[in-house]
Amino acid sequence: MAATVVIVGGGIIGCAIAERLSREDRYRVVVCEQDTVGAHASSAAAGLLSPGAERGELSSRSFELLPELVQRLKPSGVDVEFRVGETISPALTVEEERRLRAGDGRWLDQDEARREEPSLSPSVRGAAVHRAAQVTPGRLVQAVARTAVAQGAEIREGWPVAQLVLRSGRLRGVQGPDGVLAADLVVLAAGPWSPSLASPAGVPLDVRPSRGQLAMLHPRGLVLRRMLTWRHCYLVPKPDGTVVAGSTEEDVGFDARPTAAGIGMLLEFAVRAVPPLSDAAVGRTWAALRPATPDGEPVIGPAPGLPNLFLATGHNRTGILLAPITAQLVAEQLAAL
Ligand SMILES: Cc1cc2nc3c(=O)[nH]c(=O)nc-3n(C[C@H](O)[C@H](O)[C@H](O)COP(=O)(O)OP(=O)(O)OC[C@H]3O[C@@H](n4cnc5c(N)ncnc54)[C@H](O)[C@@H]3O)c2cc1C
Incomplete structure (x- = not known):
């Protein structure tokens, strides 16, 4: 049985x-x-x-x-909108460049990085590219x-x-x-x-619950070919042309509300990493609780x-x-x- x-x-x-x-x-x-x-x-x-x-x-x-x-x-x-692709991780500081160059990704120098992702911040020193995928x-x-x-x-x-x-x-x-x-x-x-x-x-x-917040951005056109990761934050371009910006990591118990400070930080990161996003319309914002150990x-x-x-x-x-x-x-x- x-x-x-x-x-x-x-x-x-x-x-x-x-x-x-x-x-x-x-x-x-x-x-x-x-x-x-x-x-x-x-x-x-x-x-x-x-x-x-x-x-x-x-x-x-x-x-x-x-x-x-x-x-x-x-x-x-x-x-499920499964797409195989890559992430790009820009180095904005000397320390980030050192760490990323020592990692296992493919390193792009400043010119290469800007050629492959023209919307990246002019202050990138270079970037590492890793294989990745995405789903909805x-x-x-x-x-x-x-x-x-x-x-x-x-x-x-x-x-x-x-x-x-x-x-x-x-x-x-x-x-x-x-x-x-x-x-x-x-x-x-x-x-x-x-x-x-x-x-x-x-x-x-x-x-324990660890709150993560996200914001959906609606740029006017294509701003990123790859997903972008930077420290704990990321930008995920979706098949419908939107870009999801995440995320925070907060120890606030079972409070799953998006907050002004959390979303503000994400928008600041998004615009710093990819300046053309300053013109994107801000869509839905949301938050949820990860199970953290x-x-x-x-x-x-x-x-x-x-x-x-x-x-x-x-x-x-x-x-x-x-x-x-x-x-x-x-x-x-x-x-x-
Ligand atoms: C903002 C954010 C962004 C994220 N981005 C990514 C990402 O890009 N890639 C990635 O891999 N992961 C990501 N994660 C992490 C991922 O979402 C979680 O690790 C994953 O969803 C955990 O799944 P789960 O099934 O364990 O938990 P949950 O999705 O929380 O599911 C647990 C379920 O248990 C149910 N439940 C609880 N108690 C009871 C009960 N007593 N009786 C019956 N049902 C009960 C709940 O209602 C809930 O539906 C992200 C998380 C957040 C918050």
Whole structure:
């Protein structure tokens, strides 16, 4: 008989795991989502997918899995707007030039950088180029969820899990609004809310909300061919001609409002890096909460002391990129039980 796997959280991580597990007959998969699929960080994200040595081995492995995932999502009918391309990282100071030249990207001197991206600030000293890709995260999470459902998974939206139900040191299921849903295995993928379910079950989990803000800009024409990254900020030119500017990293609890200071900083960065953006119309602004861990690494694997509880959270700034490898790791670990 198929083992029932209950996944708490219908963000990109929970949905990617559901999509992966629902391909196997041995699981019956149920996703419990308190709001709607992708309601929080997973649809809010910018969609920059940037692997590389600095971002660790997991990110490179996940990057390689993306084309295959995108192919599998095609029958869902949702275009996830996956584009393979490059990022350009301009050096505006001597120190930045030294750091970027020492990195693993292709270095462009000042003239080359300005030739390849004519809208870059005249004060660039040069730039490093790395391979990257992008998606539209709101579309990706919907496509992944639809594919999981088409493969037999059940997704319960508006179904908040109040607590994990334990008996004799094992998880028996989850408590929802209309009773207990029995489970052989539970995967906790509830983003920054994960500790509120893990802690009462005696599972220590240091995941905190980290607010990120974004602004959409509508330039008059093409200002950037590539995505641009600079320190913690980035510009992502989208297929519809808009440019998404991100992002802040703020420790403000569960406050997911965009603020004047946050958006002001992003606009200042955008105009400094690409001066023609000063003329762009400012569109939507928004914010969401990333699940952040103290060391910046995600938590993927069995919970200490509760062998049938799996943790899949803490993906911080790279949860969209890391979704495929997370789903694969969880599937491998469950298969080894
Ligand atoms: C501004 C911003 C920009 C970003 N840009 C990028 C980017 O360019 N590239 C990239 O790779 N990553 C990016 N990220 C990071 C990425 O969005 C996150 O790492 C990722 O979305 C985390 O996914 P998740 O499924 O773990 O969490 P979430 O999307 O938060 O999903 C968790 C879900 O669990 C549900 N939930 C919580 N508690 C319960 C409960 N008790 N019962 C039922 N459901 C529950 C929530 O409603 C939520 O839908 C960005 C994030 C932000 C905020």
